[in-house]
Amino acid sequence: MKETHFAIRNNPNGQELWRSISGNFQRFPEIINEFVDDALSNFRATRTDQRRVEIRLRQWEEFVDVSVVDTGTGIRDIHAALTLGSRSGSETALNEHGMGLKHALASACEDGSWSIQTRTPEDNAQDQHLVVRGPYHLGDDPMTGCYLSGRGILMGPTGTAVSFTCTRDFFATIRPAGDRTDKPFEALVDILLEELGHTYAPILDDGEMEVAVVVGDQVYPVEPVFPYWELNSIHDILPTDLDLGGGPVRVRCCWGLIRPDKDNHLYYRGNMESSGVEIRCNGRLMERGLDKRIWSKQLHPSRNHFLMVVELTADQPGALPSTRPTKTGFRDGDPRLEKLFAWLRANITPIAPQESVEKRLTRALAEQKQAESDVLRVALEEKTYCSLDLRVKMDLFVSRRDQTEVYESKKGPSKALDLYQLKMYWDGCAVDGRPLNRGILVARSHPREVQNLVSALNDSYRDPTGQPYHLSLLTWAEAGINPKAV
Ligand SMILES: Nc1ncnc2c1ncn2[C@@H]1O[C@H](COP(=O)(O)OP(=O)(O)OP(=O)(O)O)[C@@H](O)[C@H]1O
Ligand SMILES: [Mg+2]
Incomplete structure (x- = not known):
């Protein structure tokens, strides 16, 4: 059979394509960032003196009008700028995919209620600006641009303004992901300021550009958001x-x-x-x-x-x-x-999990014991009950010239169970053949029932080798350790 070839007619329909690229942004600030990135890229490429971006907002019952206006040198090639995926307008690494402007506009307003005003130095010489209005069209049914006299809504002799109308619901995606509470407009503006201040923090701080959110007559400058480091x-x-x-x-x-x-x-x-x-x-x-x-x-x-x-x-x-x-x-x-x-x-070693307060208190106690003149050995988390293979670990074991001690530590008030834990250390050491001379429970305080239990254990009980217990109670204050300072 003879091979027949035919052309695949796959020219996209502009509006279908526009709808298909919408919806990839999760939150309103991500869209604003695309326009701010374009302005910043232009400032960087042209080293213009004027480097201001205003995000102008106007709220209606159901909608919000948004304009992102910059003082850059305008869009050099409007054809490339409005071509999906075109890289020919790229001015810096921030113009990476040839998509941001279209992608963000498609996501903010599927219905096509957007417009772009731009004014280059050449337009400035003729005191005109270029306007392109949505909806997006392609191919045989192209969009049109038109020159109007004056600056339009631009704030400088040159620059770009991208305007669109989005729903209140979409504007409300400024709130943090997962937060479903209804936020007033002012609260959303506040979060937007923080978002922008965080995304561009060092750039704002260096004065590479200034950004402000403008609501009616109110101008809110975006301040850089930095962390406060623990010195x-x-x-x-x-x-x-x-x-x-x-x-x-x-x-x-x-x-x-x-x-x-x-x-x-x-x-x-x-x-x-x-x-x-x-x-x-x-x-x-x-x-x-x-x-x-x-x-x-x-x-x-x-x-x-x-x-x-x-x-x-x-x-x-x-x-x-x-x-x-x-x-x-x-x-x-x-x-x-x-x-x-x-x-x-x-x-870089990722920081290990932080020790619990209890562990840090025990470590402080161990350091204190280590400094005492008759101490031969100090061990944290040493095993006891080895002969029965119970894998019990003692909080702190201290061996002195003439006696051995074990400590159980608790950051808060002690409980009867803590005393039994201490008794278990003692019993384990006794059956392992390294008997203890003192067992000490250290805690913030010791309630009466724990005090009574200590007396009862010391007076009436015997360890597995038949020896009496010598258990005692100590507080962190008595030990000279401040739980807040560890
Ligand atoms: N505010 C602006 N000032 C000057 N030129 C602009 C501005 N906004 C867009 N442009 C021009 O339009 C082009 C297309 O912008 P768009 O954001 O769609 O893609 P991009 O920035 O090249 O890539 P990316 O997908 O990474 O954002 C830019 O490369 C730039 O030449
Ligand atoms: Mg871009």
Whole structure:
């Protein structure tokens, strides 16, 4: 049979395509970040003096009007800018996928109620600006652009404004994931300020750009959101030049414990979600909560105050690990990312689970005993009842020149059961053939029933070898150890 070939007619319909790329963003701030990224990229590429972005909001009953307005040098090539996936407009590494603007607009308003105003230096010379309005069209049914005189809603001689109308429900996705409480508009604006302040913290701090949220006459400048480090817990690696496989990258790492900031809605709160590892690319936060992907295990809950900030800086496109098209994280399996993770594993030890207060108290007691002149040996967690293979571990064992002691420690008030634990250490040592001379239960306080039980055990009971017990009670205060200071 003769082979017949025919053309596949797969020109997409503009509006169908537009709908198909919507819905990939989880939250409103992720969309705003795409527009801010475009403005920042333009500031960086053109080194313009004016570097301001305003996010203007206007609320209606059911909708919110949003405009992201910048003072950049305008969109150089509107055709490329509105072509899905086109990389020809790319100005810096922040213009990575050729999608952000379209992707974000499609997700914010499927119905096509968006517009772009832009004014380049050439437009400025002619005192005009270019306007393109949605909905998105393609091919034989193209969208049209038109020049209007003046600056439109722009705030400088050149710049870009992206405007859209979204539903109140979509705007409300500013609230933290999982939080279903109905938040007033002002509270959502407050969270948006924190989101932007966190995503662009070092960039805002360096004055590389300024960002403000504007609601009516109110202007809210975005302040950088940084963690408050516990001063004696900070470690860092000096800036190191690496090649992750696509050109030089400078890596800076800083890690330690933070003081939880309970005034924040989302970040650096000292909880599970806001701790761990965050990675920034040229100052812009790319992903956080990466500890599991780096060390294959989640941080221990006692390490919720642990934070590691990894800052990657690179000029060359392709030097940094590639991001997801929504710029909400890195692409899994990217070889540059894997190389970075390998480097982090080689150079940073994830902080071990924090010792419980009880363990730290016992350690303090052990150090105190070690310093006493007649002490020969001090052991934490030493086994007893070895002859019966019971695997019982004593909190603290102390051997002096002429006697041996065992300690059971409790951070709070003692209980009768704690005394039986101490008795078990004693019995185990007795049957193992290294009898004890003193057993001491250390706790914050000792209630009467525990005091009575000590007297009863000492007076009326015998250990498995027929010897009397010498148990006693001690408080942390009597031992000279302050539970708050360990
Ligand atoms: N505010 C702006 N100022 C100047 N140029 C812009 C602006 N916004 C968009 N552009 C131009 O439009 C192009 C397309 O933007 P879009 O966000 O869709 O993709 P991208 O930034 O190239 O890649 P990414 O998908 O990584 O965001 C940009 O490369 C840039 O040339
Ligand atoms: Mg972009």
